[in-house]
Amino acid sequence: MYKLIQILCFALCLVASVHAQEPVEIIFSQGKTLGAQREALFQLFKDFEKENPNIRVSVRELPNATDKQHQYYLTSLGGGARDIDLMVIDVIWVSEFAHANWLAPFHLTKEEKSKFLPATIKSCTYKDKMVALPWYIDAGLMYYRADLLKKYDIPIPKTWTWQQMQQAYEKIVPEEKKANPNSPLEYGFICQGRHYEGLVCAFLEILRGCGGEVVRDGKVVINDEKGLAALQKIHDLIHKQKIIPTVINNFDEEESRMRFLNGKSLFLRNWPYVWSFVENPNFNLKGKIGVSPSPHLVNEKPSATLGGWQLAVSSYSRYPKEAAKLARFLASARAQKQLALYLSRNPTLLGLYNDKDVLQKNPFFRSLKPVFLQAEPRPVTHLYPQISHVLQREISLLITNQKTPQQVANDAAQEIDAIFHPKAKSTQDFAIPVFYTMAGLFSFILLLMVFKGSFKENITALTYLAPAMIIIFFVAILPLLYALFLSFYQVEIANIMHPQRWMASGLDNFARIFSDPHFTHALINTLAITIVAVTLQLILGIIIAVTLSRSFLGRGPIRALILLPWILPTIVAGKMWLWIFATEGGIANYFLMSLGWDKINWIDPGPAFVSIIIAEVWKTTPFMAILLLAGLTNISKDLYKSAKVDGASSWYTFVHITLPLLRPAILLALLFRTMDSLRIFDVVYAMTAYAESTKTLSIYIHEKIGAGDLSYASALSLVTFAIIFAISLVYLSLLGKKMESSQ
């Protein structure tokens, strides 16, 4: 196998050396584009190649989901990948990546800078250096139902205050219902409220519109007087005035857009892309919908959260000059105009908002300009990912009314403060003594392996297990050791390739775990999911196994059908269940309602837990059933015959013969299922992502890695490992006992 790899490497080198004679190839990495958009974009690359014959552009396309791209860049750039030259990054990653020294600076003259929207320049600047070029911009907007407002004679202001909206809401919704009982209109204002980054964007606008702020001049201000008042106001809007429904904790951009376009709500906070639906003749919405800056309190100003994508050159790039050239080309007025025309992307260049062609194609841009001019970035710091996680969690708790505004303010402030000012670290270096101990232990075991007992037998065993041992060493043991070392240091993802910059921190990371309420919470969630899911799997597994062990017509195909959930990729299965459990339009609620029950908001803490259990049980029961079915076929048929002769009922036979004899199979299935379930990730990630109510240990670790806190993530992984190890030992000792007694 390794020979093959060598050959492969050799072949790669050959290919590379041939290419060296030809134009340099720049790898441009971005989210996937489809259809006509893709053609327009690729036309730009062709133009660029024509003008620069010595450069060739090759495009690497990533999944569009922002967090998946983030994961990809963290692993790639963290690992020092040299095969990304130019990348398109989210505005909130700029500081983080720049702090990690992953971005090569751009040198723009003052005049060049002045052509861009000021907020975009601000968000691309890190420590007074431009580290990216703004490519296209997004900012939060509010859409409103112009038709209904007109119908009820409500004047449309330039910017909306919450008070005005409240009046409109209280007037229109009941009257619409009265006039037409089937009217879908239900909500006042909806926005993105699911536990993800979109929530922070929407929340920041509302908070700022109420006069609050999270971080100002490097200081946490969410819990000062103004911040607290703003939070209280938001709480009232949701729980007292009810203009914002709690159901928003189910919504991402698309779900909120669809609710709004289906007439569920008067107001919608969303990004500019929604306008393309308004203008789409298929939807027949022209003139029915208006757009304005986001709502605010009477004495405050509207706010728009800045989103958008930047062109950044990787500092690991082999061709930084050529990459920068491509970046400048793509950010140029000419290219941005093309993108505005064909992809409806909002340019970052001020001038294009006055361009005739652009305005003709996108008349809507005229109203966007003032919003973009006011757009405010999210806190510009490389620590933003960690801050975002805190905000997501706390706001979710505010929406579901699990915390008071005061608690939210205090907890958020305290945690964000801790992110800015980490505690003084112990500098005791455990890694080196641990390294020597480990190395000693390993060589000792290795020596013993060969020389203890029968030499020949040991050597034979060693040769047979060698391939397994080698890949286990590289793929499993090394990462474990690596995690062990990381956990003794304070390592950010930026320093991962530079051990000389690691700071020893003794056992601080472990100490932190035991005082971390989120860890305890995640542990309890994980254990709860494991216990409930595995128990259900066991019960269902036994039922399926016992049923299928009988012979009946069509047993073969039915056995195969029962295995179906097992073969659906987990990520797809998770999405499928997410869709089934969608609050509206989801088939689960459809059935509940057709049975005369109330629909359930499946993202609420309780139902979310249930929905994850359902999905997890559905996905993995077949595996359990297979192992148990095999155990059943092991039981001698004579025993059943004799039980029948002895006059035992089938239930008695099941309890006193089947179950005891099935015990080894049950234990084995439980062992593997428990180990997997304690590490549950895919299903939860696909369904509720980082939501607090279903956050498991693996999700928590992933969150910490995503936030760049590798050391803590490593310590968490090790503690998780220890917990699973301990639980497995219990199973193993039970299994061992069983085996001994049966022999």
Added chain:
Amino acid sequence: MKKILSKMSFYALISVLIIYTIAPFLWLVISSFKPQQELLSVPPLLPVNPTLDNYRSVFELLPFGQFLLNSAIVATVTTTLCLVIGALGAYALARLNFWWKSLALMSVLSISMFPQIATVTPLFVMIRKSGIFNTYWALIIPYATFALPLTLWILTSFFQKIPQELERAALIDGLSRFEILRKIYIPLAGPALATTGIMVFIACWNEFLFALCFTSSELARTVPVGITLYEGQYHQPWGEVSAASVLVSIPLVCLMFFFQRRILSGLTAGAVKQ
């Protein structure tokens, strides 16, 4: 009368089980035939204007065939590799006496105990350094490792059930240990190999996180990552996702129909009867 009643309740139970397992999947199948506008509203449950558009766009938008091929290659090679390594190891664990057997077993099992997400970063660095990034090997090697515990467990317990006298006879007949494994154990363990093979194959077929991080182009990406490529920044393409899911499942369902008998016999003890 009582007999008919019990038979009826038995079939009722089977029907419930089948509905439980396939109803969600059926929903995917139904949805895959719905046009874009109908996707997000129930009722009606069934498509009003059934269409094959979703299937067409699955192939038109992305090289889905390539993803299927990649998945098939990665899963097949991993399965083979895993079975070879697993059979060698399982033979030692089942038949040789060495004092570090429990140590070896424990270290194999501990693979299933460390959170996989924590291994992504270090593995990535190693995969980069070894130059196998964005090749099939970048997935095959980690997959084979993470599938080893189950493989070794099933094969070892199966090998242990092969009568020891067979091995002794073969030793006396002049076979080396390796030849015994190849000529006696492997042919006899056919069912167990089939079972383990299927389990490994499905695990590879389903994996997402490594596939996302260790591959970077359509030449090596597998189906689970491929399906996420249909997503827009805000947009969930249910039509394409459900059509793609149905397409992915078809080959595996066929495999299941074909192998389900073997899967069971592979896990069954005493399969070796003279």
Added chain:
Amino acid sequence: MASVTLQNIHKKFGKTVVIEEINLTINDGEFVTFLGPSGCGKSTTLNMIAGLETCTSGKILFNSEDVTRASPSERDIAMVFQSYALYPHLNVFDNIAFPLAARKIEKEQIKQQVEKAAKRLELSQLLHRFPRELSGGQRQRVALGRAIVRTPKVFLFDEPLSNLDVALKVHMRSEIKTLHQDLQSTMIYVTHDQEEAMSLSDRIAIFNGGKLQQFASPDEVYQKPANLFVATFIGSPPMNLWQGEINGGSINVEGTNFMLPQQTLENYTQKTMTIGIRPHQFEIITKAKENSLKAKVVTNQLMGECRYLDVEIANKRCMVKATADFTAKRGESIHLDYTNTNVHCFDENGNRNEYK
């Protein structure tokens, strides 16, 4: 063909001693049986000779060649197992051919040799069947065929007949006997069935508790058991035993005197002695005579050609063989006569006290 020598063989599993100091030499062409109750170490010894298990200490020689560390295949042996150990995935032909194929012998030659062996064992019609399609006796013959297809130095049999029913057992026993006579090769046969051992062997090695008790011809083992274990293990029903004190020229067991050969006592120094008389070595007499024993009948079992009387002598139950027409009811007294040379004497350690 070879002689097999075991020198000072010891075997331990962990801390438990399984085999303790075994020394024996099996001559070239000899048929030797290892006999003993289960767990006595006979199979372990056979496995060590086969090379399937290692000796903790000691040496194994084939002829004069030291094979202690040699692998089974290097020792050039053939072995027949209790469960036959036929390869389930191979048909009869391939099973018999297996040892030849494993040694990379030419196909044509393999075919010849397999057919010869199959003919010898009347398997020619079954060559294409699989083991699961054969009866127990046929499987046993295939296993034999796999052993005789080569001409190994030593044949080893590990309780090969214990899974067969009685009729087949007797048949296969004579088959093995003729096989040995035809091949004239060294054979080592492990069994717990003394009848098999007596009928087949040139010499029998009797094992108990990991120790070799006696290694001698069947006749000698029967006539002159080396110790109490052999005395009771060989012979059915077993030898009757009494323990008593020496009293002049006889031995006193609870008031009953047994006569002993005079020489026996000449060099004997200990005070007590165990004596034994086999059931068939009593003669039932109608009147008491000098030195005859008085016995009370407890039960009377007809065995067909003879009877076994369960009687009480000197307050101890023992067996006496009688003719089929002998009728004696429970409680009846009878008189038994015996020759003093037929009395086996064992010292306080249970070893045979030989008179020379």
